[in-house]
Structures are given as structure tokens and as C-alpha cells.
Amino acid sequence: MTKAIQSLLVRQKLMALTICFAGIVSVTEVVNAHHSNAMFDKTQVREVTATVREFQWTNPHIWIQVLIENEDGEQEEWSIEGGGPNTLFRKGWRPNSFKPGEIVEFKMNPMLDGSNAALFRGARFSNGETLGNW
Amino acid sequence: MGNALRVLQAAAVLAVLLILSPVANSQSASLPDWSGVWERFEGNGGIFDPSTVEPQDGRAGNPGVRQFPPLTDAWEAKYQANLALAAKDRLPDPISRCGTPAGFPRLLALPDVYEFIVRPEQSWIITENGPNIIRIYTDGRDHPPPEEVWPTFTGDSVGHWDGQTLNFTTVSMIGDESTVLDRSGLTLSDQATVATRMFKTDEGLLRAELVIEDPLALREPWHVTRHFRRLPAGTRVYDYACAENNRNPITESGQTLTLDTEGNVIDIAVDEND
Numbered sequence: 049m050t051k052a053i054q055s056l057l058v059r060q061k062l063m064a065l066t067i068c069f070a071g072i073v074s075v076t077e078v079v080n081a082h083h084s085n086a087m088f089d090k091t092q093v094r095e096v097t098a099t100v101r102e103f104q105w106t107n108p109h110i111w112i113q114v115l116i117e118n119e120d121g122e123q124e125e126w127s128i129e130g131g132g133p134n135t136l137f138r139k140g141w142r143p144n145s146f147k148p149g150e151i152v153e154f155k156m157n158p159m160l161d162g163s164n165a166a167l168f169r170g171a172r173f174s175n176g177e178t179l180g181n182w
Numbered sequence: 183m184g185n186a187l188r189v190l191q192a193a194a195v196l197a198v199l200l201i202l203s204p205v206a207n208s209q210s211a212s213l214p215d216w217s218g219v220w221e222r223f224e225g226n227g228g229i230f231d232p233s234t235v236e237p238q239d240g241r242a243g244n245p246g247v248r249q250f251p252p253l254t255d256a257w258e259a260k261y262q263a264n265l266a267l268a269a270k271d272r273l274p275d276p277i278s279r280c281g282t283p284a285g286f287p288r289l290l291a292l293p294d295v296y297e298f299i300v301r302p303e304q305s306w307i308i309t310e311n312g313p314n315i316i317r318i319y320t321d322g323r324d325h326p327p328p329e330e331v332w333p334t335f336t337g338d339s340v341g342h343w344d345g346q347t348l349n350f351t352t353v354s355m356i357g358d359e360s361t362v363l364d365r366s367g368l369t370l371s372d373q374a375t376v377a378t379r380m381f382k383t384d385e386g387l388l389r390a391e392l393v394i395e396d397p398l399a400l401r402e403p404w405h406v407t408r409h410f411r412r413l414p415a416g417t418r419v420y421d422y423a424c425a426e427n428n429r430n431p432i433t434e435s436g437q438t439l440t441l442d443t444e445g446n447v448i449d450i451a452v453d454e455n456d
Contacts, residue, residue: 082280
């Protein structure tokens with residue numbers, strides 16, 4: 049085994065252990081974007097409780113349309129962007145992972161300009177199951 | 183035609199097949215097993231050359247992240263200009279427009295999964311992302327004469343098998359006219375040639391060793407190595423269909439927008455003149 053590969057394998061194992069202890073998982077599933085995701089503020093993770101309006105299981109990205117209550121108590125529609133369906137499927141996602149009407153907690157990176165869109169980080173369902181980085 | 187003649191013809195065809203098939207089978211049997219579904223092994227930062235990237239955990243396109251190939255002064259200047267655009271998120275990735283292939287050699291550094299199909303006379307590398315296909319002819323042909331080639335995204339690849347190693351050279355790539363090697367803005371010219379060796383390592387990885395030469399972009403040959411790892415048996419590959427629901431169009435200024443479900447721009451901050 050070459051030193052480079054050994055080093056990479058060791059780094060990946062260490063990363064896996066770190067992830068395990070930190071209680072988070074790799075963010076690769078949400079950042080293999082077909083476009084730059086520089087419009088999202090990846091230093092901020094916003095946690096919200098939202099009602100799923102629509103789940104677009106499409107290429108090149110999945111989108112979760114949700115309703116989030118704003119500070120005035122009004123429901124606003126947000127677009128949460130995720131990775132591509134193919135790789136997400138191989139990570140355990142399914143075309144019906146988010147069902148219309150379902151109330152789900154989300155972690156997401158908001159847009160830098162404050163508009164109603166965000167990058168998916170993780171989700172926790174009412175039964176306690178999670179997807180992504182929770 | 184009489185029945186007797188038909189029988190004789192069928193017997194002759196069968197005889198030829200019986201004579202030829204052991205040859206074909208023996209050739210196929212001598213090829214390595216690269217079946218199944220694979221993914222890139224090195225990082226997910228989208229970096230083309232992980233060995234020269236700084237910082238080592240940097241992602242392509244992030245401010246301050248770059249690679250250090252042996253670029254000529256002219257190409258270093260191009261790279262720095264692209265790095266500056268990438269830092270402002272105004273360097274559009276050609277493949278983000280969902281219209282053109284990633285091109286070679288970037289094709290060896292894409293996300294999602296890969297298939298490697300090898301036959302004695304030709305091999306194919308198929309990437310789920312895109313999708314992209316590179317065809318590598320190993321039937322003894324050479325590159326076409328100059329008057330029969332033009333720059334294409336994936337170029338022209340011919341090669342040969344040396345035991346379990348696939349050797350091929352790729353020429354006639356379109357270069358910085360329409361492709362980048364990654365989102366840091368690294369590019370080659372349309373004069374680049376790539377010599378690739380692919381073989382399976384003792385660890386079961388598929389290793390691609392590239393020697394890239396380019397009289398315009400490089401001072402000396404640039405050595406890049408990438409690996410792929412096989413995914414569990416039964417893994418499937420799916421449509422990519424980039425244009426299916428692309429809600430991130432790119433403007434003339436290079437800004438990536440975000441659209442709502444009706445196609446309206448969500449972004450509050452949009453570049454002027456777009």
C-alpha cells in the first residue's frame with residue numbers, strides 16, 4: 049500500500065471516529081453540488097420546525113418545499129436544496145422520505161442574502177429518525 | 183435455396199464461430215475485472231490534483247484554495263484570474279449549465295459513481311454525473327490524422343493493454359475554451375495531451391496515473407494520480423438528467439441564482455445588468 053493511500057485511509061478512519069464522537073456525520077452528501085454553493089452561509093446552521101409542502105426528488109438536486117412560521121406568525125414558503133437523488137438514495141434517502149403535511153425539524157445553512165432558501169444539513173422526523181447531519 | 187445448402191451454410195457459420203470464440207474468450211479472460219460500480223477515492227472537495235492542493239483539506243472554489251501544477255507564467259496568470267473570480271463566486275462551472283460534458287481529464291474527478299467496461303478492442307468509462315463517456319480504442323488504431331480531428335470535450339483516446347494495465351493517450355481536448363479541471367478554475371489548453379495508466383492496486387483500488395503535457399499551460403509534465411474504490415455488489419447507477427429540474431441557472435455575470443418552484447428568482451441580491 050502506498051504511503052499516500054495509507055495516509056488517506058488513516059485520515060478517513062480518524063474522521064469517521066471523530067464524526068462518531070461528535071455526533072455528526074459527513075457533510076459530503078449535501079455539498080456534492082452540480083453548482084457552486086457559495087450563496088449559502090455555511091458558518092450558520094439554522095434549526096427550524098417546518099411543514100413539508102412538496103418533496104421534489106429530481107436531478108440535479110432534490111428540493112424540499114416547506115412552510116416555516118416567521119416572526120409575525122405567518123407561514124412562509126422556503127426552498128431547501130439538497131444533493132442529487134442518486135447519491136442520496138445510496139445514503140439511505142428515498143423518493144418519499146419527506147411527505148406533504150409532515151412536520152419535520154430541519155438544520156440548514158441559510159442564504160447569505162437572507163432570501164427564503166437554504167442548504168439542507170439534516171432532518172429529524174417525529175418518530176426520532178434522522179437524515180443527513182443531525 | 184435447398185435445405186441441404188442451408189444446413190451446410192449454418193454448419194460453416196457455426197464452425198467459424200467455434201474457431202473464433204476461444205480467441206475472443208481468451209482475450210477477454212486476460213483482461214482485469216473492473217466490473218461493478220465505483221466512486222472516486224480522493225476527497226470530495228472536487229479538487230483535481232489532491233497532491234498539490236493547499237490547504238490540504240481545501241475545497242475547489244473556496245477562497246484561498248489552489249493547486250500548484252507546473253504552470254507556465256501565462257497559465258498561472260489565467261489561474262490567478264479564475265481563482266479571484268471563484269473567490270467571488272463568479273466563476274461559472276461549465277457543467278453547472280447542464281449542457282456540456284465535463285471533458286477529459288476532469289472526467290476522472292467527478293462526484294457520484296463510475297463504471298469501467300473493458301473489452302479487448304475498446305474500453306469505456308461511464309460517469310453517472312453528467313453523464314459522461316470516454317471511449318478508449320485498443321484495437322490497434324492510432325489517433326486520426328490532423329485534418330480529421332477537432333477539439334472536443336473528451337478528446338480522442340487510443341491505447342493498448344499491457345497485461346492488466348490499460349495504457350492510453352488522449353489528445354484533441356477542447357481545453358480552457360469550454361472546460362475547467364475543477365471549480366478553482368484550473369485549466370489546460372487545447373494543446374494538452376494526457377498519457378494514462380490504469381490498473382488495480384493490491385488494495386483493490388483502481389488507480390489512474392496521468393502524465394499531462396501541454397506546451398502552452400505547463401512548464402514540464404504534470405503527474406496526477408487518482409483512485410477509485412468499488413461500491414458494494416448490487417449497487418445501481420441512475421439517470422443524472424441535469425436539466426430535469428435545474429433551479430440554479432447561472433447569469434451572464436457568473437452568479438448562480440436560486441429559483442422557486444414556479445421559476446421565479448428567490449435571491450434578494452442579484453448582480454446589476456443581469
